[in-house]
Amino acid sequence: MTITLEIIDSFPKIKANIHKALAVELNKRMSSKIRRAPRIFQGYIKRWMMESKEITSLLSQGIPNSLNATFGLTPGTPIDAVNAIVSAVSTAITVDFKPISHRLKGGVTFRFQPKDFVDILGLPQGHQFTEMDVDLHWLEWLLTKGDSVVVKGYLYQPSNSGRSGGGTMDVGGMFRVPPQFSGTIDDNFITRAFLGRDKELAKILTSFLE
Numbered sequence: 001m002t003i004t005l006e007i008i009d010s011f012p013k014i015k016a017n018i019h020k021a022l023a024v025e026l027n028k029r030m031s032s033k034i035r036r037a038p039r040i041f042q043g044y045i046k047r048w049m050m051e052s053k054e055i056t057s058l059l060s061q062g063i064p065n066s067l068n069a070t071f072g073l074t075p076g077t078p079i080d081a082v083n084a085i086v087s088a089v090s091t092a093i094t095v096d097f098k099p100i101s102h103r104l105k106g107g108v109t110f111r112f113q114p115k116d117f118v119d120i121l122g123l124p125q126g127h128q129f130t131e132m133d134v135d136l137h138w139l140e141w142l143l144t145k146g147d148s149v150v151v152k153g154y155l156y157q158p159s160n161s162g163r164s165g166g167g168t169m170d171v172g173g174m175f176r177v178p179p180q181f182s183g184t185i186d187d188n189f190i191t192r193a194f195l196g197r198d199k200e201l202a203k204i205l206t207s208f209l210e
Contacts, residue, residue, distance in 0.1 A: 016102065023100045030097055033208040034108070037095040040204065045090040045112070048197065054142065054181050054189035055082055062165035064158030067181055069166025071138040073128055081125035081139070088119050089190055108205060112194060117143055117185065128163075141177050146184045151175035 049055060058078050060066035068078050092113050100106035113120070120126070126139025141150045155173030162168040169175065176182070183189055 019104055020102045023102050023104060023106075026100050027106075030108075030208055031099075034095055034097045037204075037208070038093050041093050041095070041110075042090040044197075044200065044204070045093060045193075046086050048193045049086045049089055049190070050082075052189050052193050055086075057181060058082055060166075062160070064160070064166045065178070066166060067142070067178070069158065069162070069164045070156050070175075070178060071128060071136070071141075072130070072163040072167075072169065073138075074163045075165070077125070077128065081123070084123050084125040085120060085139070085190075088123060089113060089193075092119060110201070113190060115185075117188075117190070120190070142181065143183050143188045143190070144185050145177060145182065147176055147179050147182050149174045149176050 054067060057067040058071075058073070059082060060068045061073075061075060061078060063069060067073075073081070089112070092111075094111045096109040096111070098106045098109070120143065121137075121140055123139065126137060128136045128138055130136060151169075152174050154169040154171060154175055156167055156175055157170045158167040160166070181189065183192075
């Protein structure tokens with residue numbers, strides 16, 4: 001027995017119909033799941049943040065030359081600061097879905113943090129007060145000051161003393177954020193936490209289509 005099929009429509013029309021059907025199915029799946037995306041991503045963001053060397057250094061109580069020591073963070077304050085930072089970053093994520101057209105144009109836009117980091121810089125945990133009640137906004141230094149001098153007339157000296165148990169500030173010289181940790185508004189430990197995450201992001205998005 002022989003079966004013969006005759007294609008009546010042109011190939012461009014067939015292609016257009018396939019694209020239309022795909023767009024309908026993709027939009028259906030994405031629109032139903034995209035609302036859950038921020039909650040799903042929060043767990044990933046928290047892990048990415050906790051893997052950063054800056055977070056590890058902030059939590060290194062009593063370790064000379066750590067960020068904990070150079071900023072003079074008193075025991076108990078680093079973990080509160082880290083929890084506040086990680087929570088603020090993970091909950092700031094927004095996911096916008098642009099519906100896919102019949103030409104298969106569209107996509108998903110992720111926004112992980114306001115460009116000015118206003119929510120992070122406004123955290124009270126990002127401050128350390130000295131014995132003289134001087135407010136040291138160390139989180140702003142870490143995020144925005146780069147390698148510039150932030151304190152003149154004082155120099156960090158590593159030791160097993162001081163507020164943090166990892167060093168003191170001595171008169172003379174100048175202080176800046178250690179260059180291996182320093183950041184600017186466009187390149188800091190938060191932005192760096194998202195670098196190289198393309199495969200993980202793609203994997204998460206692919207799971208939305210399953």
